[in-house]
Amino acid sequence: MQEFIDIALTVNGEPVSRRVEARQHLVDFLRNELGLTGSHLGCEHGVCGACTVRVDGAVVRGCLMLAVQADGADVWTVEGLSDSGGIADLQEAFIARNALQCGYCTPGMLLTAAEMLEAGRRMTRTEIRAFLSGNFCRCTGYHAIVDAIGTVMERRFGG
Amino acid sequence: MADPPGAVGRPLPRSGARRLAFGRGTYTDDLRFPGLLHLAFVRSPHAHARIVKINPGPALAAVPGARVFTGADIARVCTPWQGLMDNLPTMVSPPQHAVAVDRAVWQGEPVAAVVAASRAEAEDAAAGVVVEWEPLPAAAVRDRTLDEDAAPVHPELGSNLSYAAAIRAGDAEAALAGAAHVVEGDFSFARHTGVPLEPRAVIADYDPGEGRLTVHGGHQAPWHQQDTLSRHLGIPEHLVRVVTPDIGGGFGIKLHIYGEEIAVSAVSKLLGRPVKYVADRLESFVSDVQARDQRVSARLGVGEDGGIRGLSVDALSSLGAYGSYGRPPINEGMMTITMAGGPYANEHYEGRLRVAFQNKPPSGMYRAVGQPIACAVTEQLLDRAAHAAGIDPVDMRRRNYWTDEACPVRTPGGIGIGRLSLRACLDRLAAMMDYGALRAEQAALRGRGIHRGIGVATFLEMTSIGPERYGPAGARISTQDGATVRLEPSGAVRCVTSVIEIGQGTHSALAQIVADRLGVAPQDVAVVGGDTSLTPHGGGAWASRGLTIGGEAVWRAAQGLRENILELAGSILQADPADLDLAGGAVSDRATGEARIALAEIGRIGHFRHDTLPPGVQPELAVTRHYVPDAVPFALANGVQGSWLEVDPETGEVRLLEHWVVEDCGRIVNPLLVEEQIRGGVVQGIGGALFEECRHDEEGQMLNATFADYLVPMAAEMPDIHVGHVETPLEGTALGTKGAGEAGTVGAPAAVLLAVNDALRPLGAQVDSLPITPESILHALAAGA
């Protein structure tokens, strides 16, 4: 029962331990304590998806999870997935299709798209749109994002 | 002068995209400063109230070390500003303090700034500041703000009217009286805001030793910010530097001067420490400028042949408690009455405008400023007239467009039209939509009780506003942009521009322009910008001007450098520069195309081997040029949008099926960039048509100031958007671009409105209020039944 708690976890494959304030959410921890500024804050109330990170294999809203709750967890952010090459084809498709403008939503979009690909099958444009329904992009109009994800599905799972 | 086939015109991926896609963007909040303090604001819970007393005691007790600055504290180092324009002597607007002094005039206005070691602690302390209020009546119902008994927003002004204007050409009343069909509409356009995903953020760092202020923040017009900071904080302008890192979207929201941003600099000056403020989303909804918010009654008369006889438009445009500083806050309304009817030949026009204050967040420019309103009103009336005259809506437009022979022409609203391509756009759109087949499908489905609608809307997009408007207004905002292009010793090229990159990809397009002028590949050109202390002075990112103004400046600078390189090469090669060319990274022989000397060699000699040059030869391998858009007062892009949707008359649900745009933004530098600008703009327009609305109660409390309640368009509801192009280069410029940033937003609300009403027409219902909601459709159906 404390306001400050010691936690140990892995972030992007590397072990990390810190003392955190109970009230600090995961994205503030990643950004402010670890300097991983690729995860963004757009609302801090769970609606926009800019803060999307992967925790124990599944995407979550980084603003709706406390850092202390990640104690013992395996956390991945856009930085780690970029380094590992795990989403390289998605990133290339986003770039080729101009599926990003200001780029503020992009890390969250990429992580959500990566989870979509876990299903291991091609989806219709409608399904892709539904899967993205929790990630706000103010710039692109979504069309190119849907195109880019569709392209990767085609490449990974056949035409 | 046309470039040979090169980078311009090609759909090249954006140079900056990779960095952003790898999570390596650097937005304001990502920057790190030693000794940084965090600032949070105490905001007014009332839309209108007198500040009786502010007691910071409990705050300081809760967070030892915190500091509280009231409006009066800030006012000691920061003078208030007033949003007046020299050329609008009848417009009134009161002085505005960075932080409210004595009286708060909207719910959410900052009344104290609180500084602590972290944002969380600043908020802890802010929660402890006790403000004693005396609530005052508020004016918060748009259509009643000008009533006799409305509460005064600024009692010292004597009325809530900020400005009134009228435009008359011919005799609209007589023309309407004589028209075969007169149709009308009483339209309402809700208040929205721009909602860039990255909230406004600023870090001010005042260095007391040097008396220098450095401000980092995602601003669309950093020179305007610099000018304001200098004059209102009393810091000489050359000691104020505004740096714009990556910007997470702007759309006009980050174009303005905000009390918060200025207060942060004031506090930094008072403390001599770097201070950061990042608006949270709840604050964005009550402090970002809000826009639209108009009621427009309009009538259109047409003859039996469907030809327009006259148009009359009466607009009530609502500001918040203040208009934007330095930019005409009445533009939203002025755009409505000047652009209404614009694409169509007409002689008789009357436009009337009243602009009123309300106790709501300040108003400012949001993507497309007033033009979506002008477009929706015009296009909806034209559809109604087509129906009344028994003419197909597409034919109706074709027969009413200004003819090429009539142009150039000044519309009755006062818009100078040079050359448009409306017929070409319309034909292209009809082909893309397969308009005839769609109409047949619509009719067949109606027979089965499925109600689909088609909306075809023509738009004009005024871009790249020139000096004719901002100069006489006395606005301290530049309408020109500048660029320096320089050859590095290695033969690589740097372009330093005043254009601000906010995600549009302009910097990438500038590299394409430079590449072609200098005969190098776009990846050999690095574009940098976003630092008022380093780049040429310019206007920034607004009015879709980046390429048309900034691009032209870059073109000229690159052209100047090209000439200098050829001249230097001439003296090195003992050749006449006129016989030389630049291609493939080398100086070549113009006649044979044969490479003579690599650019890298020119760079090396020009920078390091002056000893080998003939006496008197001075290499000038950096060229700065500016461009004032003086060919025309503004550029006018145009196009047509089509919407295909389904209305469920039982639930009022609107399902968007497909959307098409054919646009003409002049010469296209990079179609990939243009298409996503258009699509993003369309989706924002659809937001305004179907979802977005800042809702306030009668006391001026914003009811939906969260992301869960202010509905922005999300992927699942948006249609695929097909974009086609017609290219009519802008005359009088080397590049020939117009702008493309707002076209989507101008035309989409109209296309959707028309399509909804097209679907509803057989059911006897029409809607005239945006956003169109399931509820408003159900009401319209109930009224029509």
Added chain:
Amino acid sequence: MKAPRFSYVRPESLERVLELLAEHGDEARILAGGQSLMPTLNMRLSEPRLLIDINRIDALKGISLEDGTVRVGALARHAELLDSPLVAEHLPLIAAAMPHVAHVAVRNRGTFGGSIALADPAAELPACAVALDAAFVLASLRGRRTVPARSFFHGLYETELAEDELLVEARIPALAAGYRSSFLEFARRHGDFALAGICCHARIDGAVLSDVRLACFGSEDRPRFAGAASAAAEGRAWSGEVKEAVKAALGGDLDPIGNFHASAATRLHLARVLAGRALDRMAAAG
């Protein structure tokens, strides 16, 4: 927008959770998926002194079938419900509802128990529980009790849960032979809370409906069992006439609360349309 200060504890046993609840009462808040609690904390709408994180209590996890009853642990995540073959087979109503609950990242954390305990009037799961005659198991140091879903929801975010009580699990009768479910909701955007929604569960024999259970959400301050509308269809063969009777009866069941998203009249209208369509579908499915 940062949460106010609070303390945090992550007990390892159910017993310890109950002790903490007993000790701290109103000053403490259970932290399950956090998908509703965290926004209110970040917005400083709630300022508890202590968060009791139940995410590591194994006894609260899992979905299983025991003697014709599906046990859904309080910590079963929305994503688990969505993907569970067991739910698809035995609780088709919930399977149909889950795609409408929020978005993937929220479903990966949000829990069944959190949704029930929060009792948002526009949430899907509470209404499903009402239509399916679920029972909730509540535990405190004082002991355990089982509360039927129909009497669990008291009002806006108010439930039968006492300050010291934890929702442990739900027991939901598995789909019996001859029964069918149908679910429909109307939301402005995919994954938003609904403006109106309907859960239908009934036995259907030929076209004849019996044991009809209609529950509405997004209308009133809590999920509402629509007794009159259910009765209007009871024992009757589905027809246009019965549909009109159900819609009319719904007016007696519901007294919707309007707000700026939709007025009371619109909500009632939508509930009627959805009820008709949901029953149409159910009848057509056979």
